[in-house]
Structure formats: C-alpha cells, structure tokens
Amino acid sequence: MFCLPFEEAEKIKQAIKSGYLNPEKLNSMTSQERRAFFETIIGKENAKNVNLLFEKKLLLKNQERAMYDWAREITGLSKEEKEAILAKIRQTYEEKKRRIEDPAENEKFLNEIVSDIYSKKYKTEVTLEEAEMITNLTSEVRKAKAKMNEDFTWKTKEDGLRFGSAKVALNNYLGKLKAEAIAETFIDPRKVRGIYAKIEALSHNARIGIDFIASNSRAIVASLDNSLWGRQGIKVLFTHPKTWAIHFAKSFNDIWTVIKKGTEAGDAIIDGVRAEAFSRKNYLNGRYEMGKKLDIGIAEEEFPTSLPSKIPVFGRLFKASEVAYEAGAIRLRIDIADKIYDLAEQTGVDMKNKIEIGSINELVNSMTGRGRLGRLESAAPTLNKMFFSVKFLKSNIDTLTLHAFSEEFSSFARKQAAINLLKITASIGIILAIASSLGDDDTVEWDTRSSDFGKIRIGNTRFDITGGMSSIVILASRIIRQSTKSSTTGIITKFNEGYGSMTGMDALWQFTENKFSPLFSVIKELVEQETFEGEKPTLVTSLKNLTVPMVIETGMDAAEKESLANTLLALIADGLGISANTYSYNKNWEIAPGKELEQFRQVVGKDAFKEANKLYNEYVNKAIEKLKANEKYQKLSDEDKEQMLTKIKNEIKEEIFKKYKFKYVPTKK
Numbered sequence: 153m154f155c156l157p158f159e160e161a162e163k164i165k166q167a168i169k170s171g172y173l174n175p176e177k178l179n180s181m182t183s184q185e186r187r188a189f190f191e192t193i194i195g196k197e198n199a200k201n202v203n204l205l206f207e208k209k210l211l212l213k214n215q216e217r218a219m220y221d222w223a224r225e226i227t228g229l230s231k232e233e234k235e236a237i238l239a240k241i242r243q244t245y246e247e248k249k250r251r252i253e254d255p256a257e258n259e260k261f262l263n264e265i266v267s268d269i270y271s272k273k274y275k276t277e278v279t280l281e282e283a284e285m286i287t288n289l290t291s292e293v294r295k296a297k298a299k300m301n302e303d304f305t306w307k308t309k310e311d312g313l314r315f316g317s318a319k320v321a322l323n324n325y326l327g328k329l330k331a332e333a334i335a336e337t338f339i340d341p342r343k344v345r346g347i348y349a350k351i352e353a354l355s356h357n358a359r360i361g362i363d364f365i366a367s368n369s370r371a372i373v374a375s376l377d378n379s380l381w382g383r384q385g386i387k388v389l390f391t392h393p394k395t396w397a398i399h400f401a402k403s404f405n406d407i408w409t410v411i412k413k414g415t416e417a418g419d420a421i422i423d424g425v426r427a428e429a430f431s432r433k434n435y436l437n438g439r440y441e442m443g444k445k446l447d448i449g450i451a452e453e454e455f456p457t458s459l460p461s462k463i464p465v466f467g468r469l470f471k472a473s474e475v476a477y478e479a480g481a482i483r484l485r486i487d488i489a490d491k492i493y494d495l496a497e498q499t500g501v502d503m504k505n506k507i508e509i510g511s512i513n514e515l516v517n518s519m520t521g522r523g524r525l526g527r528l529e530s531a532a533p534t535l536n537k538m539f540f541s542v543k544f545l546k547s548n549i550d551t552l553t554l555h556a557f558s559e560e561f562s563s564f565a566r567k568q569a570a571i572n573l574l575k576i577t578a579s580i581g582i583i584l585a586i587a588s589s590l591g592d593d594d595t596v597e598w599d600t601r602s603s604d605f606g607k608i609r610i611g612n613t614r615f616d617i618t619g620g621m622s623s624i625v626i627l628a629s630r631i632i633r634q635s636t637k638s639s640t641t642g643i644i645t646k647f648n649e650g651y652g653s654m655t656g657m658d659a660l661w662q663f664t665e666n667k668f669s670p671l672f673s674v675i676k677e678l679v680e681q682e683t684f685e686g687e688k689p690t691l692v693t694s695l696k697n698l699t700v701p702m703v704i705e706t707g708m709d710a711a712e713k714e715s716l717a718n719t720l721l722a723l724i725a726d727g728l729g730i731s732a733n734t735y736s737y738n739k740n741w742e743i744a745p746g747k748e749l750e751q752f753r754q755v756v757g758k759d760a761f762k763e764a765n766k767l768y769n770e771y772v773n774k775a776i777e778k779l780k781a782n783e784k785y786q787k788l789s790d791e792d793k794e795q796m797l798t799k800i801k802n803e804i805k806e807e808i809f810k811k812y813k814f815k816y817v818p819t820k821k
Contacts, residue, residue: 160194289322304436316427366537369670369698375473376701382729384521386619390579391572399483403476410472415461418475425479443510489516511565523547548621600629602637616731630659640737644790686740710734741765748816771804
C-alpha cells in the first residue's frame, strides 16, 4: 500500500479528464514504457508505485473494470465520479498470488512487472533477469514443498532436504541481491562539485573505511579457534550436555573438512545445516519463525564478514573457524528448541500462541550466545562497531536475570530459564569446588568482588569456566558492596575513600571498556595514550590489536610469564572458548615515574631502567606469594596489609637501586 500525495492525484485526474491518460493507451504499452509515461506526470518514485498498482489490477479477469478501479484508488474521485465507475472485480488473494509467482504463457506483461513486485517485497531493486531467477527458485521451493505430508513431515529424508536446499538457494540469492544493493563504494571527491559535496564525499568514504576496519578486525580477532563450545555455548553444556557433546564432536569434522577441501566446502557445510533446519517439522509448522524468531538463517555477530576467508592460507583457517561457529550454533538451537517445544506441548502450553513460542525461541537464542536487544535490535550493527559482541553480553544478562528485561516473556519460558540457571550455577559450583580441593588456596577465588571469581587459577593464568557470566556478577557485587578485591594482592579496597580512589563509575567504565571492539580499543588507547599494559601506543601495538586473533595473543601473554606446559594449556583452553588470561603484579615505572625514578632512568639509561623495572616486578610477585602463605599476614586488616606490602615494595626498590649503585639525590627547587 502507498499514499499518493494530493497534488499528484490531481495531476492524474486532470490527465484522465483531458484524455492524455486513457486505459487503452496504457494497456498498449510495455511495463517500462508505462513507467516512463507516468514519470512525465507524477515523477519517478510515484510513477513506480502507481504503475505497480496498475499492473497488479491487470491481473484481474476483467481488465477494463480493473483500470477504472485503479483510477478510483489513486485519485480519490468524488461520489458522483465513483458512480460512473463499474463495480470493482474481486478475485481471491491466492489466485492473484499464483499468477504473479507462476505466470502463465499468455500473460506477456507479467514478466515485466514481477521485478517491481519483488522490489517492494524484498525491499531492494530487482531487475527483470533477477526477478525471473527469483520466480524460478520460488517455483522450486513450492514444488519441493508439495511432497510434504499434512503433519509437516516427509516421506523420505531426501524429500525434506530437497526442500531445505531449495529454500537455502532462494535465501542465498536474495541475500546476495541485498548485499549488492547496500554495498557502498568510495566516491572520488575530485569528481564532485562544490565544497559541501566534497565534504559529504569525504564523510561517506570515512564511514565506509570505519565499517571495513571494524567488521574485518572483529572477524579476524575472533578466528582461528573453536570457541563457541566454551564461551557462547557453555550454558548448553551445563543444561543439555548430551546435545552439546554430539555437536562439539561434529565441529572438529567441519574444521578438518574446510582445511582439507577449501572455503567452498565451508559454505556447503553451512548451507547443508540450514537446509536440514528448514526441513524440520518445527520450521514447516512456523514455530522457528513465530513471534521472536529462532536465529538459524543469519550470520553470527562474531563473524560480521567473510572477507578474510579470501586471504591465501589464512583464509582456510578463518573459514574453518567461522563454519565451526555458525554450523554449531544452528545445530544447537534447532535441537534444543525442538526439545523445549515438545516439553511445552506435553505440559499443555498453547503452541499457537506467538508469545509462548517467541519466548521459547528467545530463551534458546540466549542459551547459545545471542540475546535480544529489544528496541535497540535495529542498532545492533552499529553497537557491534563499538563493542565486541553486544548480543552475547545481553544473552548472559538474560540468563542471570531470568530474562527480567525481556518484553512479553511467558511464564513457561521463565520457568525453563530458572531451571537452566539452577543447573548452570550448580555445575559451575561443583567444578570450582573440585578444583579448590585439588589445588592450593589461590586456585579458586570465592569473593565475588575479585576478578578471579568464577575462574580456576593455575600459576598466573586464570581460566574462566562461566562463559563470561562471572564478569557481570563481579560488576554487580562491586557496585553493591562499594569495594573491590585485588586479584594479585588479595587486598580489599573500599570505593570513594580518599583522593584518586576507585568509584562505582570507575568499576562500570572498566567493565565497559573490556567489552570494546578491536577498533574502539585502539581508539581508546590513542585517546588516552596508554595501552592495556600501560605503555604508549604505537603503530605496531595498534595493528596487533586489530589483526592478531585472541587465541594467539593469549598464547603470547602466557609464554612471557608461564611454563611451556601452562602456555599450551592456555592455548588449548582459549581455543575452545575457556577464556585464559595470564597476568601478575606489574608496576610500569614508565608511567608517572616521579623524581626518584626519573633520576634513576637518567643515571642508568633507558635499557637498564627497563631491566630494573622487570626485576622489581619479579621480586614483588615473589614477596606477594610468600605473604599469602603467611598466617600472620592473613589475619591483618586490609589497611595493615596494604602498609606492609608498601613497605616491602620500597625495600625491594632500594635493593634494586643498590644493585645498580644508585642513590637518589633530591634536587633543589
């Protein structure tokens, strides 16, 4: 439906009354000629819509009456004028649809207008050749679906997959058309006139460049692993372990197939998984798409682009990671959804209720790392330029809050969410308890204010077994209790106590910046002129943040501070989604060194200064480990602990100074 402006409708009326526009004249024209003719009266955009309406009316059996009916609809004729028009000939929607999507040979004009019809239906410009391809693909879908039983099952599995494959082929073609329609190209500012046009061209080019860097950096950084299973999919491990194990095993076969046969094999795997999903009963009966849709036909946010798969050698590894993630996520979603649908049906849930089914779909999506953003859903692509995985974060929030922020969430789905949360917390608690009993006092941290909460510590490496959910608990605990616990010293620091002390807003900002996308992390470092390690950002560090996969960076960090065995363990764990972070006490003397350290640097030189700084951190870390094992120290108040540690740090610094034969000489003002 469209609304023709009053002024344009008047132009049509006058053209009809003057004889310039008459049905016979229109009927003798081709579709393209008719559009061009309408453009001379009401302009290009209105001409397209009016012509489309006109040609749809031609599908009625009595074309003459349909033409008068068309004139009445677009011009708003008076009551007297309406009486002069013959009664509108009605025809069923099914018949019109059949004749549009499967045109008969004698309807010559139809092949010229389907492009306009599909353009409106799929919200993208469609040429005649493309419209014919859509018609053919749609026909294949319809023919394959005709073999479906009345209860949405298939006589043979091959019949179902044939339909699914036809559906995938149609979706892929439509996706290709839409991608081509929205693809933007750079504008040469030299070819546009006027200062404002040049500024607009430069702005347009800048936006394309930012989008390119943001999308590709996120995709590359998230690659070279099989991380779905220990991160986005870990909730499934704790709630549906058998389903998780079956598809976890399949993911390695997917990876090997892509590495062995190439990126085309990867596309075939994803197409095959989607075809299998489309052939399932619960897709055919509409449940996967009822209300809030089950996410089975869209790209995952961790892989916003497949362009890196074109890179020689690396491309296969990238594609293997992408396929393992996307295929695994779809398999998990459809299997879990089918199970919960069956459970809902058994308990008497109305399976035709959009809210009930939509709530189950939202629950399943969140269980596999894809939360729903509500009113911000349309802004997800923009948000993912700023943050790494905004929907994954929302899925964790939904899991922990039982979807408290979800609109129209059914009581059945909320009950299932509560059961899931109970299973998840119990499983994590049991794993942590076992690790604590087998390790030392530092293996598991039970204080929710420490960044080590929910993790297993081996040496200086922390392994997150919560799929990122612990960070939300830690943030909430710090804000509620207005304090934080150091993961290196174990000292508890209260918020808002003294100048420069940490606040609740500091904790929130720290949480937020840890979720930044690679591009925004680089922007933040350039603005603050400080990297995460406390050094000044350089071109090398910026490129590293944008192009080095997380699993590689994890291995590099572990290799600097851990044994070979722990480094390999960190690589394997992070590659499977169990985030591994290696760090210890680290004071960077380069940052605000003060007069004493500045004088020391000038005396010993830059290289010796860095060597001394490294030695200082090693000594302090050893001292901290000894203090943690000291019962007297543990009984002290946090303030006394801080004072003792400060004293030890100063003693270590003085020891370092003596080693380099340096003695601070205060300078006169």
